[in-house]
Amino acid sequence: MTTTSERPPALVRWTLRLEGASVLDRPVAALEPHVQTLFASGVKGQVLRGDWLGHALHPLLTDLVVGSWTSASLLDVLGRGRWAAPAQALVGTGLAAAVPTAWTGWAEWSEASSREKRVGLVHAVSNGVAIGAYAASWRARRQGRQAAGVKLGLLGYAISGAGAYLGGHLAEARKVGSHHPAFDATQV
Template identity: 60%
Template sequence: MSRRLLHGHWLGHAVHPLLTDVPVGAWTSAALLDLSGRRELRPAARFLVGAGLVAAVPTAVTGLAEWGRTEGAARRVGVLHAASNTAALALYSSSFAARRAGRHRLGVLLGLGGAAAAGAGGFLGGHLVIARKVGSRHPVFDRPADAA
């Protein structure tokens, strides 16, 4: 797969932050359904956990491409970001398996753990983008707004 594609040159900025909305949104929605306590929503929650798992794959691939361009402290923070998100992926995978096996309560608990890990990973990702200025972007965005 082309680095230019993974870095989002075609879009003008990194693709990774855009893709993170899909797994995070699916998993957050699943948690809301779970916390409603309504039995009839369990299949929808399981579907959303699974959808988040599928969406996490291209999200991780583009994140790895961005991480490959980092150095120093940003690279170390990127490792922690990836570790948190890997823990979230493992917890959500276990949650999905438990739900499929009819162990809904265990699936919910594992999913909530996944949400905590994903939240930590998201915090670190935000730090990388905002404080460390990590992320592919088109050079046109480097000009001051009034120069455009």
Template identity: 50%
Template sequence: MVERAAALDKIAPLLRRVTAPFARPPLDRILLGETIGHAVHPLLTDLPIGFWTSAVTLDLCGGPSARPAATRLLGLGLLTAGPTAWTGWAEWHQLARPESRVGTAHALLNGAAVALFAGSWIARHRGLHQTGVAYGMAGSCAASAAGYLGGHLTGARKVGSRDAAYEQDGVGPLVARPSVR
């Protein structure tokens, strides 16, 4: 169980330092979605996931004529991964243990996915299409595992930021937790 993986606590101080700008006002308020009343991260995850899933689908079903489109989709996924990660880091800074451990594993798997999809994009631009496809398939596996953990955080652990007005409406408590430093 990731929540009990104390080894992830060794990585957290470095990640906190590197990602600290995403947890500082006023940027944190924007990234946490205070202006829209709920977290922005789940909304943005659809972009890289959608682009990358479409690229892999074209690799599997599109044939040689779909290769340029698959490569463009990989690039779009890489471009949207940054803003998606920024919103995730802002959320992560709100977490207490054991949820922060799950968030750390989620981030590490997403980092691996980004690296693999970047490798796929580079390989394709070097004319190594099959190598690019292999990297893309591996990236899909890493992204799927990361997505599972992200879903675990929001579904099972009930983590995410949302406006306190929802609590007043009887929807439930504010689920963002104070950060542990």
């Protein structure tokens, strides 16, 4: 167990600096009205946030994306080309699931505080870069360039890991995410 007098780990210190990075306020402000219009207003926002479920929808969907890409990476590394078709299918599944997952993430982002929006922006950019790497991986595989597809997939996996860390920070440390008020009541 750590005490408050111990220096936090480097990753925690970096994340705290990211939370305080006011340089991100300008891009956040530029995005906010667009995100509000596209993903967060009215019934659309309530659906995307998971208000109807009583629980944020975004974390549920991230499992499909990350699970697909993790499985593809395992098939690529362990199979060494023997499971190329299933790995490509999993890359494609992750790409298809990334779209609604991003929509739900933007809906949650719209209701976050300034510090959380800064982290959320970097989370989204990291995931956008990972999606780009996976799209390139899927295309390379489709063109028969399996080795390039595997390398691009592993690059995407590494980048998505950084994005997942930031998403986990938002969900766990900062408690960003829709939930039903009934969960706030103490029940025995």
